[in-house]
Amino acid sequence: MVTLKQLAEQLNVSVSTVSKAxxxxxxxxxxxxxxxxxxxxxxxxxxxxxxVSLKSSKTNTIGVIIPxxxxxxxxxxxxxxxxxxxxxGYNIITCVSNELQSKEIESLQLLSNGSVDGFIMSIxxxxxxxxDFDHINLLAQQNIPVVLFDRVSENIACDKVxxxxxxxxxxxxxxxxxxxxxxxxxxxxxxxxxxxxxxxxGYTKALSDADDYGRQPKTIILKSDDAIEAVIEKTLQDxxxxxxxxxxxxxxxxxxxxxxxxxxxxxxxxxxxxxFSDENILKFTNPKLSTVSQHTLEIGxxxxxxxxxxxxxxxxxxxxxxxxxxxxxxxxxxx
Amino acid sequence: MVTLKQLAEQLNVSVSTVSKAxxxxxxxxxxxxxxxxxxxxxxxxxxxxxxVSLKSSKTNTIGVIIPxxxxxxxxxxxxxxxxxxxxxGYNIITCVSNELQSKEIESLQLLSNGSVDGFIMSIxxxxxxxxDFDHINLLAQQNIPVVLFDRVSENIACDKVxxxxxxxxxxxxxxxxxxxxxxxxxxxxxxxxxxxxxxxxGYTKALSDADDYGRQPKTIILKSDDAIEAVIEKTLQDxxxxxxxxxxxxxxxxxxxxxxxxxxxxxxxxxxxxxFSDENILKFTNPKLSTVSQHTLEIGxxxxxxxxxxxxxxxxxxxxxxxxxxxxxxxxxxx
DNA sequence: CTGAAAGCGCTAACAT
DNA sequence: ATGTTAGCGCTTTCAG
Numbered sequence: 001m002v003t004l005k006q007l008a009e010q011l012n013v014s015v016s017t018v019s020k021a022x023x024x025x026x027x028x029x030x031x032x033x034x035x036x037x038x039x040x041x042x043x044x045x046x047x048x049x050x051x052v053s054l055k056s057s058k059t060n061t062i063g064v065i066i067p068x069x070x071x072x073x074x075x076x077x078x079x080x081x082x083x084x085x086x087x088x089g090y091n092i093i094t095c096v097s098n099e100l101q102s103k104e105i106e107s108l109q110l111l112s113n114g115s116v117d118g119f120i121m122s123i124x125x126x127x128x129x130x131x132d133f134d135h136i137n138l139l140a141q142q143n144i145p146v147v148l149f150d151r152v153s154e155n156i157a158c159d160k161v162x163x164x165x166x167x168x169x170x171x172x173x174x175x176x177x178x179x180x181x182x183x184x185x186x187x188x189x190x191x192x193x194x195x196x197x198x199x200x201x202g203y204t205k206a207l208s209d210a211d212d213y214g215r216q217p218k219t220i221i222l223k224s225d226d227a228i229e230a231v232i233e234k235t236l237q238d239x240x241x242x243x244x245x246x247x248x249x250x251x252x253x254x255x256x257x258x259x260x261x262x263x264x265x266x267x268x269x270x271x272x273x274x275x276f277s278d279e280n281i282l283k284f285t286n287p288k289l290s291t292v293s294q295h296t297l298e299i300g301x302x303x304x305x306x307x308x309x310x311x312x313x314x315x316x317x318x319x320x321x322x323x324x325x326x327x328x329x330x331x332x333x334x335x
Numbered sequence: 336m337v338t339l340k341q342l343a344e345q346l347n348v349s350v351s352t353v354s355k356a357x358x359x360x361x362x363x364x365x366x367x368x369x370x371x372x373x374x375x376x377x378x379x380x381x382x383x384x385x386x387v388s389l390k391s392s393k394t395n396t397i398g399v400i401i402p403x404x405x406x407x408x409x410x411x412x413x414x415x416x417x418x419x420x421x422x423x424g425y426n427i428i429t430c431v432s433n434e435l436q437s438k439e440i441e442s443l444q445l446l447s448n449g450s451v452d453g454f455i456m457s458i459x460x461x462x463x464x465x466x467d468f469d470h471i472n473l474l475a476q477q478n479i480p481v482v483l484f485d486r487v488s489e490n491i492a493c494d495k496v497x498x499x500x501x502x503x504x505x506x507x508x509x510x511x512x513x514x515x516x517x518x519x520x521x522x523x524x525x526x527x528x529x530x531x532x533x534x535x536x537g538y539t540k541a542l543s544d545a546d547d548y549g550r551q552p553k554t555i556i557l558k559s560d561d562a563i564e565a566v567i568e569k570t571l572q573d574x575x576x577x578x579x580x581x582x583x584x585x586x587x588x589x590x591x592x593x594x595x596x597x598x599x600x601x602x603x604x605x606x607x608x609x610x611f612s613d614e615n616i617l618k619f620t621n622p623k624l625s626t627v628s629q630h631t632l633e634i635g636x637x638x639x640x641x642x643x644x645x646x647x648x649x650x651x652x653x654x655x656x657x658x659x660x661x662x663x664x665x666x667x668x669x670x
Numbered sequence: 671c672t673g674a675a676a677g678c679g680c681t682a683a684c685a686t
Numbered sequence: 687a688t689g690t691t692a693g694c695g696c697t698t699t700c701a702g
Contacts, residue, residue, distance in 0.1 A: 001448070001449060001477065001679095003678095003679060003680090004679065004680065004681095005679075005680095013688075013689085014688065014689045014690075015679090015680080015681095015689090016680095016681080016682080016688080016689065016690080016691090017687085017688055017689070019679095019680065019681060019682085020681090020682090020687095020688090023681090027687065027688080028687065028688080029687055029688090032687080032688085044477075046444070046447070046448040047448065047679080047680070048389070048448060048449040048678090048679050048680070049448045049449050049450045050385050050388050050389040050394070050449050050450070050678085050679080050680095051389055051449075051678075051679035051680040051681090051694090052679080052680060052681085053385050053680095053694095054383070054385040054386055054389055054678095054679085054680080054694050054695070054696095055679080055680050055681055055682095055693085055694050056680090056681080056694085057694075059385070061428070069410055069413060069414045069417070070407075070410060070411060070414055072405075072407075075404055075405060075410045076405060078404060078429075079404045079405055079431060082404070082429060082430065082431050083431070083433075086430070086431075091428055091430070091445065091446070091450070092428065092429060093396070093426055093427065093428050093429075094413075094417060094427055094428075094429040095417070095421070095426070096414060096417050096418070096421075098418075109381070110426065111426070112381070113336070113381040113382065113383060113384045114336060114383040114384050114385050114386075114695090115384045115385070115426070142336065142379075229619075251619065254619050255619050258619060258620065258621040259621075261621065262621050284564075284586065284589050284590050284593060285593065286593040286594075286596065286597050336695095338694095338695060338696090339695065339696065339697095340695075340696095348672075348673085349672065349673045349674075350673090350674095350695090350696085350697095351672080351673060351674075351675090351696095351697080351698080352671085352672055352673070354695095354696070354697060354698085355672090355697090355698090358697090361671095362671065362672080363671065363672080364671060364672090367671080367672085382695080382696070383694090383695050383696070385694085385695080385696095386678090386694075386695035386696040386697090387695080387696060387697085388678095388696095389678050389679070389680095389694095389695085389696080390677085390678050390695080390696050390697055390698090391678085391696090391697080392678075449679090
């Protein structure tokens with residue numbers, strides 16, 4: 001790599017002159033500025049980022065820690081974060097916790113050594129279950145800002161970007177009720193996450209708020225990946241009066257749809273299905289899945305904005321929680 | 336952040352003593368080492384990565400540039416790269432080119448300033464169409480190693496990790512022939528990519544190699560995202576003798592499957608479908624999609640291994656191209 | 671066994 | 687208008 005020193009030597013000026021010239025300092029003569037700049041361009045000079053960052057204590061880099069990049073929601077969030085960060089002149093360093101607390105701790109430690117100006121993260125499942133957030137709260141002590149999105153905890157004092165999970169599930173359920181559905185079940189493989197519990201609560205509340213719904217809520221908690229398909233199929237098989245499904249995670253909606261079709265249910269005549277997700281491959285189902293749309297791009301964008309704000313202004317202002325609106329998008333699996 | 340200097344002051348020793356102690360130098364007395372280390376732990380000292388990297392000209396960071404993170408193949412590749420890199424003590428800085436050459440150039444420039452030790456990338460569609468790789472070849476001049484994966488070009492001299500696209504499509508097509516299929520069409524929305532062309536060639540060759548296949552190849556090139564569904568549906572509608580589909584991109588296989596079902600085709604009795612992709616959400620189709628499996632994890636792992644090798648040993652050894660085997664995974668959409 | 675000093679590449683206050 | 691110097695935090699040679 002070409003350095004300031006090399007430019008200086010070739011031009012017979014001092015390093016500081018070169019530095020100033022490249023920054024258009026008015027201490028430097030227009031003539032010199034020109035000479036410096038043209039040589040810099042010729043030699044493809046680029047200021048060493050490490051040196052600049054070391055000097056300025058500013059890396060213009062954001063650490064992003066997500067639980068699982070194969071989950072389309074997080075992939076899209078990452079996409080949004082990268083895009084917005086890039087627009088604002090920031091790079092992102094990505095770590096994947098794989099839902100493990102150990103990996104989360106490791107990543108945090110690895111990067112909180114001057115590598116990044118702040119973090120955007122969503123909490124690993126293991127961490128959320130353990131309800132232990134010391135490693136995240138430690139960042140505040142080191143004066144490193146964090147923004148949490150989607151999976152958050154009230155035991156962490158920092159900026160947050162969430163969706164109204166309770167309200168979204170409430171709305172979805174209410175829609176099914178308005179269709180006249182009489183036996184609405186909920187599928188969830190995320191019941192151990194804060195967002196999952198909130199969505200389940202929204203569903204339950206919507207049912208209990210309905211005067212004419214004479215049933216108990218029926219929530220089917222899915223555990224291991226492998227059994228999901230079987231459990232969903234069996235649930236539908238065992239009770240053919242089920243006429244509404246609220247699937248609060250990313251995949252069980254599609255699976256339920258396919259299983260219902262396989263069992264000969266007419267959709268949406270006999271049975272309505274509403275999933276949770278942003279638009280993606282799911283839209284290729286037939287009929288197309290109705291979903292609660294999460295506006296993932298907005299989530300990412302807001303997370304970046306909050307973080308950059310916090311970086312530039314490490315004031316002691318209170319943490320902010322931004323709630324991104326959701327949308328009930330009715331497609332082919334609802335009436 | 337706690338610095339060496341602060342430790343040194345508190346312990347009344349010099350900075351260099353502290354540094355050596357933390358590295359277990361045998362120039363330092365065991366006693367001092369102990370005192371230094373315990374204080375370091377107490378104060379949660381972490382060496383400033385920027386300073387270390389600046390000093391050592393080694394960042395232990397890999398720049399990853401992918402065309403589109405919402406494409407499940409690239410998401411999985413990123414997952415694999417991150418995992419392997421992390422295991423080997425490297426961080427990754429992720430940039431998304433969004434299939435744009437301009438963004439690709441920008442990202443490369445942004446990071447080839449000491450931020451990373453090398454790059455792993457897959458070429459943007461625009462770049463591949465333009466057939467202009469100056470920005471990538473520039474890296475070699477700067478002695479920054481690159482590993483290309485999946486989308487590569489023979490006009491770039493560097494290590495590469497690819498799959499045998501031609502062979503994979505050839506195999507898939509041959510399988511359909513072996514089923515006795517007589518009218519096999521190919522769907523592709525990636526015909527402008529090197530990998531797409533190779534796959535199409537594999538399909539064409541397999542057909543021409545078959546003595547008893549009395550038809551011309553029929554390749555349907557899909558262009559804009561919006562029309563894909565309509566085109567596929569119309570193709571199937573217009574010719575109800577189609578009894579085999581090779582879908583060489585990530586999504587058209589699922590779409591074709593759904594459209595065929597919608598049109599009342601029996602699968603796999605009337606019609607077999609083979610898609611290209613790693614296992615993912617596609618597997619939730621019913622019947623489950625048969626695919627050419629790409630072993631994305633292997634691809635990512637090999638890319639990292641090649642790059643780290645190149646970083647540690649910037650010898651002038653010839654570029655290596657690794658070809659990762661594919662697998663034809665027969666599920667429910669083939670006999 | 672410990673410390674002083676130089677230097678990685680850069681910026682900026684302070685001379686000249 | 688240009689140069690000198692110090693320093694960001696660290697490692698490492700060289701002196702003591």
